[in-house]
Amino acid sequence: MxxxxxxxxxxxxxxxxxxxxxxxxxxxxxxxxxxxxxxxxxxxxxxxxxxxxxxxxxxxxxxxxxxxxxxxxxxxxxxxxxxxxxxxxxxxxxxxxxxxxxxxxxxxxxxxxxxxxxxxxxxxxxxxxxxxxxxxxxxxxxxxxxxxxxxQPIRTTGNLMPWSVEATEIDASGWTAEVNATVSRQVPAMSWPVDAYTAGGHTLAMTATAAGNAAVRTTVRPAVTPGAEYLAYAYLQPPVLTATAWIELRWHDAAGNQIGAQRSVLAAPGTGMYRQRASAVAPAGAASCSVAAGLDGAGAGQILRLETVVVTAAPALAPGSVLTQDAATFEQGTGGWAVLSGTATLAQSTPWGAAALEGSYALTATSPSATASTLRSPRVPVTEGVNWRLTTGARATTGTTTSLWLRVRWYDSTGTSLGVSTGTGYAFANTGWYWMSTDAVAPAGAVEASVELTVTAAASASVLHVDGVSLRQVLPLTEVTTAEERGFATLTLRELVVGYTITIERETPDAKRTPVRGAAGLIVDQPITRELLVIEDHEIPMGLPVRYRITMTSPAGLRNTRSSALVTVSLPDRNLAWLKDPGNPQRACRVMVQQAPDWQRPIEQTIHRVRGRRNPVILSGRRGGKEGDLDIWTRTDEEREALHLLLDSGNVLLWQAMPGLGVSDMYVQVAEVTEARTGGTAAEPWRAWSLPLTEVDQPVALGVNGAGGRTWQDVLSEFATYADLLDEYSTLEDLLLDRRRG
Structure with missing residues (x-):
């Protein structure tokens, strides 16, 4: 690509x-x-x-x-x-x-x-x-x-830090020396994946001026919200294998005073670039954050390099999971987990990358004897009466783990235990990582919960790695809603299998199935890259009950199917119709039909009149699709401007009307347009339009344009004032699509 x-x-x-x-x-x-x-x-x-x-x-x-x-x-x-x-x-x-x-x-x-x-x-x-x-x-x-x-600079979507901090391609002005250090830029010769577009090139170089601890920090402090969880990460390159390199996420109050910090120490396996994470919940009184990095016990002249520095709202490990990043992925320690009973001891796996499902580390539970031990996570908020799903990955690396029980313990508002769920037990051998899960309904009065894992070791010195722990509310696998005012349906798919491919089809009452359009075109055998997928179907036919058929295929060719409930999107008036740009649904325009086209179907023919014969010999091509003029009204200045925006691109459009009018949904190209006044005063907003339509095939490879995950926070990270936006973007649509001037 x-x-x-x-x-x-x-x-x-x-x-x-x-x-x-x-x-x-x-x-x-x-x-x-x-x-x-x-x-x-x-x-x-x-x-x-x-x-x-x-x-x-x-x-x-x-x-x-x-x-x-x-x-x-x-x-x-x-x-x-x-x-x-x-x-x-x-x-x-x-x-x-x-x-x-x-x-x-x-x-x-x-x-x-x-x-x-x-x-x-x-x-x-x-x-x-x-x-x-x-x-x-x-x-x-x-x-x-x-x-x-x-x-334009390619930056990490969702990064609270400006690009001058994330990358040091122009200068190192986003950083300053804090103690025993100087700041510069260097370009080490280093391999990166071909599609790692946010990494490589200039790195920030912190040089220790003397023996001892050395540190640098960002000069920019983006705003944060108390109680929200944030994640900071960067690639660190230590000078030697024995160096103690770290990254730290810091909190500051409204006056700029530091009121907290979370440090994460790199357990480096070498002297390459390694991504290290630090995550924490912003404490009460936090107004902004910063990032620091450094070396403990550095030698004079030793250099720590940083690449791709990011601070972002911490994503849930699984959609809706209530466990914090630290307790779910163990990237900066044991995540607050403790041994409730038994002889096991807990530690973070080492070094970086030695054991991990998500990120670069895992929780390591070592059992000195062939006994059972119960491990417990920190408490997290839950809702009573709701079905919760606990999911974790685990592997046995030394000895044989005979069983692992997954349970959830519930607590009321006073912290009193309300008991533990029955849970689910699993037996597995020393053959790699396994995903396991169990469901439990929170009892009445439950406001908190903790995850409990009971591991039974079959031999002494057994080691169990745990990673990727999530606790989330069980929601429907497939959910569909409608937005009739905007003429589309939203399909939400949960618990998809990453690594499989997916096909999503729309099924109408006549049993015909049509692929649904996504960001990369029609969704046919597209790879699944995340567990949750939300699709807006702007090509759903009007006034017909529709269901969605979803097919997931494993790399081995095994198929898994599911379907949605029936859903109908209608127009409030049969005289209205939709004109939509499939690739730019934000331009969709609802118009009033004055007169439907009188269709023509052209054909290329060559007539040969044979001398001495009455009838000619005619050679014909294939008859073409429909052509005709669609007459419509726009009733307000806003509708008129919206129609101009829709027509300006010259793209293929979708014309949709209610059933029963003798018109099927049709992809069309619009030729030279006539816009006429309807009489009355000069202030009359109604306009009569004649749109010459030519039927064309559905565009297959066309994807749906969108923000690509960008949010207003990304805009705030890049631009200081609204005036800066006016200099960079011509329209709000350009801002939505990050389509800059020039």
Whole structure:
């Protein structure tokens, strides 16, 4: 898939099928390379023609807007160091100011690694060109490039921190030294996945000025809500295996005083980049938060590098789970779990990545003898009379665990135990991770609950790992609701199996099934990437009872099906109809029909009149779809403006009317439009429209545009004032879709 928002074409990004979007700039010729990962196996080879640095550039200069920030990155590999630059050009393609270069990589690396830079387009710049530079010291040496991007900064959705803190591509102004440290930027040669678009390139480098503890912190403090749980994480690269590197999420009151902190220490297995998390609930009085990182007992000159720093509202491990991140994933310790009975001891697994289902760590329960031990989680709020589902992953790594019982203990408002659920027992061998669950209804008076796991070890020194614990209310697997005023139905699917594929079809009373449209087009055998899926079906027919059929298929080909209840979406008046853009449902327009089309069905024919014969010989093509003029009214200025917005794109539209009028739902293209006044005074808002329609096929690959997970918090993290939004976006729809000027 092309990199989202890339100004470069897919070929110039991936070098597949050719590198024709690039040309030599200095001291080089271009050759086709192999071993690429982005889009195909090809890559760009920049071969030096003399013993000097070599540079290649894009043939095209891409449109930019002065004052906006642009980000560029590429994956490179070779025997020398490299950098990437953005050259700013004016309308006459003359350079404006200096090239915005990245730092040189700290060392050469033959394998693929990321280089990147960012900068603000200077005054007078209208276009930009990318430059790839490598520091060859001999002629005939090739340096290789692929996966090249130029566009708006790609940031982590939901990050409370601005991009200047998340990434240090422009400078390190989002950070300051706190104790015994200096702050700088470095570009280590480091491999990243080809689609890790928020990582790689410049890193924040904290250098200990002397022996002892060293720390840095963010200068930006985003607002938080007391009682809400937040998650901070970053990639940390310790200087040596024995270093004590950490990340800390801090809380500050309205006056800026620190009132709390949660530290998370990295148990590094080496000196690479490792993502470490810290999570906590914002305490009473918290108004803002910050992030700190550092080394305990650092040696003078030792360097800790940070990459991709994020603070976000903590997502539930499973939709609706009431367990905190700490107690569910054990990323910063044992999560408040305790041994209620038995001889087992608890610890966080070590090192990073050695044992985990979710994240990088797990809870480790070690039983010194072949006995039973009960482990208990911290208490969490629950609702009485509700069915709750406890789910966890577990594996036995030493010895054989004969059984694991899953139970939930309930408490009333005074903290008194109301008993424990019957639970469910599982027996499993030392063969890997297992997912297990049990259901229980909270008794009357229950306001809190804790998870209890009873593990029975069959041998001494048995070890059990636990991870991915959730406790959530059991909701319907399939749920459907309607929004008749906006002409769509919402389908909610829960407890999907990640790794399977899914097909969602809409079934009408005539038993016909039609795939439903999602963000990536019609949902047919699409991979499942999350347990919860919410789909808005804006193409549901009007006035007909509809149900949804869902088919999930395992990698082995096993199928699991379910269906929804019947649901109907109607129009309040049979004289009304919907005109919708399937890819942009926010533009849907409800209009009043003046007169339905008188249809024509054109056909291509060639007539041959044979001399001496009365009747001609006619060669015909296939008769085409319907064509005709739909006459409608708009009744208000708002309806008129909405119809203009719908028609402006020239996209394929969906025309929907109520059944019984002799008109089926139809995908159409609209030709030249006539908008006429209906008489009366100049202030009369009614308009008469004539829309020439041509029936076309349903667009298959077209996906539904949307915010892509962005929220108002993302807007607040990037922009200080509403005036900044006006400079960046032309319309509210552009803001919704993050479609910026230029």
């Amino acid at each position: 092309p990199i989202p928002g890339n100004l470069l074409s897919a070929a110039s990004e991936t070098m597949d099928p050719t590198y024709s979007g690039w040309r030599p700039r200095t001291n080089c010729t271009l050759v086709a390379g192999t071993g690429g990962r982005a889009g195909g196996t090809k890559c760009l080879g920049v071969r030096s023609t003399a013993a000097a640095g070599a540079e290649a550039e894009t043939v095209t200069a891409y449109p930019v807007t002065a004052g906006q920030t642009y980000h560029a990155f590429a994956d490179a590999g070779g025997s020398v160091v490299e950098r990437i630059g953005i050259e700013w050009l004016d309308a006459s393609y003359s350079p404006v100011g200096a090239v915005t270069w990245s730092l040189w990589t700290m060392s050469a690396m033959a394998g693929w690694h990321r280089v990147s830079t960012a900068g603000v387009a200077p005054v007078g710049a209208t276009r930009a060109r990318l430059v790839l530079a490598s520091a060859q010291t001999a002629s005939g040496v090739s340096h290789f490039w692929e996966n090249v991007y130029l566009g």
